[in-house]
Amino acid sequence: MNWLNNLPLKRKLTLIILLTCSVVLLLACSVLAAYGLYDFRQAMVRDTTVLADVLAGNTRAALAFQDDNEARQTLQALESEPNVSAACLYTAKGNQFATYTRSGTKNIFPSQPAADGYRFERDHLVLFRPVMLDNRRIGTIFLQADLRGMYDRLRLFSGIAILVLFGSFLVALAISAPLQRPISRPILALAETARLIAKNKDFTVRVPPQGRNETGLLTDAFNQLLVSIEERDKALRTTNESLKTEIAERKGVEQKLQDQLSRLGLLHQITRATSERQDLQSIFQVVIRSLEDNLPVDFGCICLYDPATHMLTVAKVGIHSETLAMELVTNNQARVEIDQNGLAQCISGRLVYESDLSRLPFPFPQRLVQGGLHSLVAAPLGVESKVFGVLLAARKQPNGFSSGECEFIRQLSEHVGLAAHQAQLYEALQQAYDDLRQTQQAVMQQERLKALGQMASGITHDINNAISPVMLYTDWLLEHEQNLSPRARDHLATIQHAIEDVAHTVSRMREFYRQPETQLTLSPVKLNQLMQQVIDLSRARWSDMPQQRGVFIKMETDLASDLPIVLGIESEIREALVNLIFNAVDAMPEGGTLTLRTKVSKTTPPLVHVEVSDTGVGMDEDIRRRCLEPFFTTKGERGTGLGLAMVYGIVQRHGADIEIDSATGKGTTMRLIFQVPVTAPVETNKPETAFVIPARLQILVVDDDPLLIKSLRDTLETDGHFVVTANGGREGIEAFRAAHADNKPFAIVITDLGMPYVDGRHVAEAVKKMSPVTPVVMLTGWGQRLMAEGDIPPHVDRVLNKPPKLRDLREALVQCMQSAKS
């Protein structure tokens, strides 16, 4: 019955009506037909019985008198009864007496009559009746009636029934359409309305009213339902709208808060980063880099303001802004004129936001516009209302900055101002402190020497007296005693040198309190040569004497091959060096290594360093500070306390300087620093040792300073190397890792020390972790300080000072590659 359920209502109703009518009609017709058939049969039986009885009456005489002709003639009368197809007369004994067969039919009669009565066979009715004569049975009559008539009638009846059925079906069909309409129309209207509502979600539709019956009630209820749904829908929509608005507002607020938070985080990050740095350049660099990466901006730069010229000098341009800056020619050190644009306002201490630069006719904004930048924020960098610089942030799109971002930049600029100011203060403080200490030391020295000088003059006199005979006899012996063995003569010469030195020394004793004579006759001195002399001169002291005690001192020399010639008094310098060697030997009672070194400093103008280093007991800070004082000794009875004091005097007379690197147990390095004469002395420097330019190397250069990267790349590529540059530490590590993974590792890594986020130490560590043999050269402006403090970072093979000289760079590469090979 599913298909019935799925039928449309109209058709369903029609179908029900038609089905009902048809079934009832069919039932009625069937009953009528059955009854008709039954009646027909009864009538037939009746008629045939009557006929048989009449025939029996008419033929009894013939039967009684055995006149079969007569009987046959009587039976022949059946011709007029078309239903009867056969008849037969039997005698009382059951013999056939007379028969009748309808012409055209063929019959076999029963040979014996059956019991009286009738029965229906397939095609006919068979009837047996007695033939009576005066209550006596004299025979039996048999009749056979054809049922064709009955069947004809049945067929006719069926035809009529079908016609009636068909007709009534048509009539029902015709009538059902208008009849089912009152039921189906309202329901269909309901269904159509429901469909429309479901389709259009329009609850304002109503079903037309249908009167006061059940469907009418249903329609009314449906309409009422619609009214309430519509109201609810409306209310829901209103609520939804207001909710949406609220959500949008909240989202906006949340977004603002989020922005604020992220900017706060950025500010915090920048502030922390700046607080870790104390030089302006790196502070600026961190600020610009963070701005570019995290706000972000398309262009960031910091300019310093020079009130004297009323100009801005670009101090730092962000790495991403570099190309842009190149186009704008506002790269580092470029100058920007302060015209009547917003920069003037900014210099006066106000934050300036230009939302559309193309509207401004001044040259600087126009330059920015040419560079594709359309909105600009300029924030003053200042301390206590004194502006010393400007922070510029620009974006490509007009109106690129929100008020929150402007405020952020303003706050940032204040922080940067403060940090910069602090850095400046720190620098000044450091300078002042250093000055103060030097002054203090100088004053103390002066006071002591003054007192000591007076005392020394007396002593000098005594000593000069005492050594005079030695001098005299030695000279005499050398001049007059011809039979001296060459060895004796040699020893005497040494004694003569020594005595001369003593005399010099003593003569200088007086000069402790004397101002250094500027009129000293200085001659060119080859320090390397002098070094060899000194080693020979003091051999007894550092080699023979310790060996007698079973102590071994190893003498090493590290002499710079291209050492410039300095101006000085050879004997004095020799004396000072011998003194230093004696001290070094004394500092190594258990033996050790004594190193004599000469080298040229990287500074401009270059200085010549002469170093005497031992691996002995070293000095603590107190001793180190006082060791130059006369009569200060750590050697007890053996020491005079004059050695280093004399050295100091000699050094001062040469306008040179002395440095002492020492720590307890770490040995001592005494460094004499001579100035190289501005005009080259008569003997020029030896030609520079030709450096073997290293083979074509794959070099990774990591720096956050684009200009340095560029200069390094240019220089190294000129030398034939293959250079990969990385902007910042993280990128550098990634580049190295990628190359390492590709099995094309870099031969050497040159990295900057100070970089934001990931500095040179991390880069070196990462590189060594991946490939321990790859040399790492660190470039830094702090190189000297690092070396002085013995603070060469771990994982770094070589530290080079900024600015690196090509020569140093080559040397470093050669050395690193050699050590890497070994």
Add this chain to the structure above:
Amino acid sequence: MAILNQTARRRATRLQHVLLVMLLAVGLKLSAQTAATKEYQIKAAFLFNFAQFIEWPADALTNTDVPFRIGILGDDPFGTALEDTVQGETIHSHKIIVQRSREIGDLKNCQLIFIDKSEKNRVADVLSELDSKPTVTVSEIDGFARNGGVINFYLEEKKVRFEINPVAAQNDGLKISSQLLSLGKIVQPARGGK
């Protein structure tokens, strides 16, 4: 099935034919012995049957207690055949009594009288005796019906037939059924023969 039935029917027909031939053979032999007996058995039955198709006047058979008398005048050709035929039967609800006599006077109460051939010469007398009496006279003498008898047997192709003189019957107040009349040969009385 139909074919089977037909075959069965054909067999049955053949059997009937065989039986018929056998019966005929027996019948011929029997008829040779008892042809006369058989004839009179039929005639006895006919006598009884005549009574069924004839109505007597009301005064002849007043009530059912009065028996129906069949008289045989002269020699009796029937033997026991007539008694066998009417044994236990009734005619118009009357019991049947068979009377035999050589004298007509003995048989004046009979409703039906068979006059044997032996009385051939006395027929005219007998008929006059019985004149105006409702009595059905039956005989087997040529010209009996024409001479005033009611029914007369004769043989035609070895079959028993009869003549009827309806005028004689009507004169005697008897009503003969049309069915009987249609079976018999109608004979008109000789003019002046009576």
